[in-house]
Amino acid sequence: MIDVKTAQDLVLKHSSVSSKILEVDLKDSLDFVLAEDVVSKIDMPPFRQSAMDGYALQISGAINYNVIGEIKAGDNNNPMLNIGEAVRIFTGAPVPDTANAVIMQEKVQVQGSKIITQMPLAMEMNIRPIGEQIKVGDIALTKGTAIKGAHIGFLAGLGVTKVAIYDKPSIAIVVTGNELKAPGNVLSFGEIYESNGAMLTAVLNELGYKKTSVIAVKDDYDSTKKTLKETIGNHDVVIISGGISVGDYDFVGKALNDIEVEEVFYKVKQKPGKPLFFGKKDTVSIFGLPGNPAAALSCFYIYVYPLLKKSEGALNTQLLSISLPLLTDYTAKGDRAQFLKARMHGAGVEILDGQSSAMVRAFGDANALVFLPEDCMQIRKGQKVKTILLPSK
Numbered sequence: 001m002i003d004v005k006t007a008q009d010l011v012l013k014h015s016s017v018s019s020k021i022l023e024v025d026l027k028d029s030l031d032f033v034l035a036e037d038v039v040s041k042i043d044m045p046p047f048r049q050s051a052m053d054g055y056a057l058q059i060s061g062a063i064n065y066n067v068i069g070e071i072k073a074g075d076n077n078n079p080m081l082n083i084g085e086a087v088r089i090f091t092g093a094p095v096p097d098t099a100n101a102v103i104m105q106e107k108v109q110v111q112g113s114k115i116i117t118q119m120p121l122a123m124e125m126n127i128r129p130i131g132e133q134i135k136v137g138d139i140a141l142t143k144g145t146a147i148k149g150a151h152i153g154f155l156a157g158l159g160v161t162k163v164a165i166y167d168k169p170s171i172a173i174v175v176t177g178n179e180l181k182a183p184g185n186v187l188s189f190g191e192i193y194e195s196n197g198a199m200l201t202a203v204l205n206e207l208g209y210k211k212t213s214v215i216a217v218k219d220d221y222d223s224t225k226k227t228l229k230e231t232i233g234n235h236d237v238v239i240i241s242g243g244i245s246v247g248d249y250d251f252v253g254k255a256l257n258d259i260e261v262e263e264v265f266y267k268v269k270q271k272p273g274k275p276l277f278f279g280k281k282d283t284v285s286i287f288g289l290p291g292n293p294a295a296a297l298s299c300f301y302i303y304v305y306p307l308l309k310k311s312e313g314a315l316n317t318q319l320l321s322i323s324l325p326l327l328t329d330y331t332a333k334g335d336r337a338q339f340l341k342a343r344m345h346g347a348g349v350e351i352l353d354g355q356s357s358a359m360v361r362a363f364g365d366a367n368a369l370v371f372l373p374e375d376c377m378q379i380r381k382g383q384k385v386k387t388i389l390l391p392s393k
């Protein structure tokens with residue numbers, strides 16, 4: 001059985017950035033990663049711009065200025081100012097070439113067509129210079145940037161309408177088990193509701209992966225093999241839930257082997273998620289997650305998430321982790337490394353109740369996973385622990 005670090009490294013080693021690059025409308029690029037640098041085609045601002053409502057003037061050394069006109073945002077007049085002259089100007093309006101300062105209106109006294117300045121003037125005050133934000137030809141955003149709302153605002157402000165992004169993978173979730181029934185039906189004895197499909201779809205959607213589908217298969221070798229073969233042929237990433245342990249009806253491992261999926265690893269010394277499988281068939285990545293819902297979700301964040309991030313071209317592939325003091329004593333059971341559902345409060349982190357891999361409720365309250373290495377069984381309140389931050393909306 002390999003350790004967590006080796007398993008994480010193997011996943012990254014066997015993942016690659018998508019070769020599918022798409023040109024999309026800027027408005028549709030949210031949450032995608034830029035596949036090319038975006039170069040600014042304009043100076044921003046494109047003209048010397050007033051930062052205040054007030055008066056643009058040519059500094060004279062005196063405090064009196066004659067107001068000879070008005071410029072509002074959107075105007076394109078460029079009046080000629082002589083020393084001692086001013087124009088009324090508004091925020092966002094182009095400052096005349098001959099003005100060398102803008103004074104805000106609160107700092108002048110108006111007397112008919114004259115103003116009297118009530119503060120010292122400084123050259124270029126309240127004037128945003130051409131290209132202050134960015135100059136034509138400069139890189140606005142670099143390849144690898146994960147596009148957020150603010151980036152869309154910035155690029156729209158530069159007149160950008162299309163961007164090149166990495167396509168996101170198409171992901172199939174294959175849920176296995178004779179005991180699984182779709183919610184909405186009445187359970188017979190021995191059955192449970194199928195929930196990993198809905199959960200993994202929701203978590204993927206939350207992270208911006210929209211090309212997802214759920215396929216259900218019974219615990220039967222032939223159907224498992226047929227379904228997996230077809231699914232692997234049609235997707236970039238296949239996430240299988242259940243059927244990967246050692247039971248007589250766990251057919252996933254055998255089926256994957258028989259359709260020539262190359263096993264990268266099977267079984268990790270961790271809790272939850274010991275029977276995790278990862279393999280490749282050509283460029284397709286295949287995960288066999290344990291069926292227990294909390295184990296499946298934990299493995300998703302620790303192993304599937306980095307692969308998806310790498311595939312969409314993101315520079316940061318891992319969830320952020322920080323070191324925080326534990327808020328209560330904790331004794332771990334067993335000898336495997338542990339990922340524990342946890343909640344950060346103020347400056348510390350609390351390990352939540354309900355850590356069983358079959359129980360997913362605590363994940364809903366968790367905003368982090370505390371990682372305890374194999375050799376770390378007893379931890380005292382105040383001791384610092386590795387705290388992996390879960391993505392939050």
Ligand SMILES: Nc1nc2c(c(=O)[nH]1)N[C@H]1C(S)=C(S)[C@@H](COP(=O)(O)OP(=O)(O)OC[C@H]3O[C@@H](n4cnc5c(N)ncnc54)[C@H](O)[C@@H]3O)O[C@H]1N2
Nearest residue numbers: 175177194195196242243244245250274289290291292295
């Ligand atoms: N003899 C051993 N038995 C088990 C071992 C072991 O090492 N030796 N490992 C245990 C561990 S740890 C885990 S985790 C599970 C993983 O088993 P599988 O991945 O084969 O998963 P299943 O047996 O199919 O299901 C486990 C559990 O989860 C429920 N389940 C499955 N799919 C779903 C779903 N889509 N939605 C909701 N719940 C689901 C299923 O009914 C089972 O209760 O193996 C242990 N056994």
Ligand code: MOO
Nearest residue numbers: 272273274295357
């Ligand atoms: O590894 Mo299992 O996921 O502990 O329950």
